[in-house]
Amino acid sequence: MLLPVLLYYLIFHYGPMYGAVIAFEDFNPVRGVFGSPWVGFQNFQDFFSSVYFTRLIFNTLAINVLDLVIGFPAPIILALLITELRWNPFRRLVQTATYLPHFISVVVVVGMLFDFFARDGLVNQVVATTQPIAFMQAPEWFRQLFVGSGIWQHVGWKSIVFLAAIAAVDPTLYEAAKVDGANRFQQVRHITIPGIMPTIVILLILQIGTMMTVGYEKIILMYNPLTYETADVISTYVFRRGILQADFSFSAAVGLFNSVINFALLIAANKVGRRVAETSLW
Amino acid sequence: MVTAALARPRRRGMRESPGERAFGIGNVLFLLALVIVTIYPLLYILFASLSNATELTLHRGLLFAPIDLTFEAYRRVLQNPLILTGYRNTLFYVIAGTALNVVMTSLGAYALSRRNLLFKNHAMFFIVFTMFFSGGLIPTYLLVGQTLHMQDTVWALIIPGAVTTINLIIMRTAFLAVPVALEEAARIDGASDWRILLKIYLPLSWPVVAVMILFYGVAHWNSFFPALVYLRDRELYPLQLVLREILISSNVQNMTTDVSSGDVLAIGETIKYATIIVATLPILLVYPYLQRFFVKGVTIGAIKE
Numbered sequence: 001m002l003l004p005v006l007l008y009y010l011i012f013h014y015g016p017m018y019g020a021v022i023a024f025e026d027f028n029p030v031r032g033v034f035g036s037p038w039v040g041f042q043n044f045q046d047f048f049s050s051v052y053f054t055r056l057i058f059n060t061l062a063i064n065v066l067d068l069v070i071g072f073p074a075p076i077i078l079a080l081l082i083t084e085l086r087w088n089p090f091r092r093l094v095q096t097a098t099y100l101p102h103f104i105s106v107v108v109v110v111g112m113l114f115d116f117f118a119r120d121g122l123v124n125q126v127v128a129t130t131q132p133i134a135f136m137q138a139p140e141w142f143r144q145l146f147v148g149s150g151i152w153q154h155v156g157w158k159s160i161v162f163l164a165a166i167a168a169v170d171p172t173l174y175e176a177a178k179v180d181g182a183n184r185f186q187q188v189r190h191i192t193i194p195g196i197m198p199t200i201v202i203l204l205i206l207q208i209g210t211m212m213t214v215g216y217e218k219i220i221l222m223y224n225p226l227t228y229e230t231a232d233v234i235s236t237y238v239f240r241r242g243i244l245q246a247d248f249s250f251s252a253a254v255g256l257f258n259s260v261i262n263f264a265l266l267i268a269a270n271k272v273g274r275r276v277a278e279t280s281l282w
Numbered sequence: 283m284v285t286a287a288l289a290r291p292r293r294r295g296m297r298e299s300p301g302e303r304a305f306g307i308g309n310v311l312f313l314l315a316l317v318i319v320t321i322y323p324l325l326y327i328l329f330a331s332l333s334n335a336t337e338l339t340l341h342r343g344l345l346f347a348p349i350d351l352t353f354e355a356y357r358r359v360l361q362n363p364l365i366l367t368g369y370r371n372t373l374f375y376v377i378a379g380t381a382l383n384v385v386m387t388s389l390g391a392y393a394l395s396r397r398n399l400l401f402k403n404h405a406m407f408f409i410v411f412t413m414f415f416s417g418g419l420i421p422t423y424l425l426v427g428q429t430l431h432m433q434d435t436v437w438a439l440i441i442p443g444a445v446t447t448i449n450l451i452i453m454r455t456a457f458l459a460v461p462v463a464l465e466e467a468a469r470i471d472g473a474s475d476w477r478i479l480l481k482i483y484l485p486l487s488w489p490v491v492a493v494m495i496l497f498y499g500v501a502h503w504n505s506f507f508p509a510l511v512y513l514r515d516r517e518l519y520p521l522q523l524v525l526r527e528i529l530i531s532s533n534v535q536n537m538t539t540d541v542s543s544g545d546v547l548a549i550g551e552t553i554k555y556a557t558i559i560v561a562t563l564p565i566l567l568v569y570p571y572l573q574r575f576f577v578k579g580v581t582i583g584a585i586k587e
Contacts, residue, residue, distance in 0.1 A: 002393035016417030097317040105504035111529025164581040217507045242420040255418030
């Protein structure tokens with residue numbers, strides 16, 4: 001019964017890992033993976049010395065670090081705030097409303113961004129400045145819009161796991177703290193947050209371990225040549241060079257470089273997690 | 283459900299300090315604002331989609347009801363052949379794709395939840411490793427599109443994503459919670475693995491199976507990237523790819539052929555809003571019924587062994 005599943009992984013996940021050898025070749029689809037000439041690290045060297053290298057690395061890091069610094073704590077804070085609500089119907093309303101956008105497609109969310117943040121869109125109408133901004137064409141706004149809309153869409157959904165972790169904290173700890181005279185803030189600070197720390201660390205490791213690749217489907221929808229300056233990341237560059245321009249070997253090399261960096265980040269984050277917080281994936 | 287479990291013991295007889303009370307009020311106001319920021323954009327789109335196109339362009343600022351209620355935009359959207367084929371294609375991808383997903387994930391989860399499976403840890407590593415390392419977009423594209431000849435076929439949207447690893451782990455965790463005694467009793471009665479999976483594991487794990495159907499189904503409904511990469515034939519386009527043309531490339535020509543050029547821009551706006559509603563409504567309608575299931579799915583996936 002396991003066989004079809006193992007076969008699936010072998011073909012569709014390990015197949016491409018093997019196919020990644022074309023990064024070291026001058027791949028020609030007619031000659032195939034076996035017949036194409038071997039060029040070693042030439043494609044990697046071309047990438048490292050290309051004019052796009054610094055910009056792509058910087059943009060990839062900038063978007064992901066911003067998402068990590070703002071996007072990661074947001075659902076934790078939301079979960080803590082929801083827990084403090086006393087009136088259950090209101091709590092349910094907050095949960096139902098904030099989970100909802102997670103189910104809207106990324107195409108629709110980006111379509112909404114284009115509409116609301118257009119030069120004559122709703123945001124400019126409401127803010128009503130004399131100088132309307134064409135946000136979607138402005139490189140200096142790209143990261144904020146990308147990270148902000150991501151939080152809008154997923155903050156509620158991501159808070160579920162933290163809410164569950166908070167619910168699992170031993171209630172007698174709160175009782176004991178109250179007897180000792182701890183107020184609401186002290187209880188959160190000294191009981192809730194330490195109680196959910198393992199969950200936080202695990203999710204942090206996972207986010208760091210996928211940070212080089214995550215979100216590029218949305219960037220492909222959101223960016224345009226006017227915003228490439230801040231919006232173009234490694235994965236979107238791979239998409240353009242590889243799929244749109246059929247420059248297979250070069251883009252496979254860039255993609256492989258990305259995968260390796262990603263994997264290294266995951267291992268590093270896991271190691272730090274184990275040492276600092278005594279929590280790790282493995 | 284999480285909400286019920288969350289209710290903390292109330293502190294009776296204990297006075298709140300002014301600071302705590304101020305925080306409580308501020309918290310409610312903040313979360314109320316968050317609810318509005320989350321829901322209002324969707325309401326605006328709903329109101330705008332039902333508004334008269336010309337008057338909508340003259341209107342500035344927020345909307346609290348449709349202006350001069352009309353279904354004109356919906357009429358145009360629902361007569362658009364691309365939207366209709368997109369809808370039909372997406373329904374096919376959702377149904378066929380989710381069916382394959384659930385079958386494959388159940389098989390894998392059942393096998394990996396066996397206590398006596400040979401090389402079980404190796405198999406788990408073999409699978410989980412793919413969550414953290416991949417060959418990349420280009421080798422996948424060459425394999426699926428060229429080597430396996432799935433370019434411009436419906437299979438490219440169904441087979442390469444047959445199993446999502448995190449879902450496999452969620453389902454395996456659920457199966458591990460099924461009491462072994464039930465299975466042992468069934469085996470004594472001569473039941474095969476297939477029968478045990480179908481008659482014991484799947485029914486007992488029904489909430490998690492429902493979550494799987496939800497997660498996979500929504501993912502198929504919302505997916506656009508594989509279609510963008512593998513499909514050239516517009517007859518096979520899923521709804522999301524049609525949406526991309528309408529919403530992001532602002533291509534509304536085939537819905538405005540009978541409109542004078544001056545009105546195209548105005549009617550185009552309401553068409554976009556109506557398209558968003560038409561494409562999102564099915565999900566929003568089932569959402570309230572599924573909420574109690576998905577909370578369970580998310581939390582079960584977070585359990586670490």
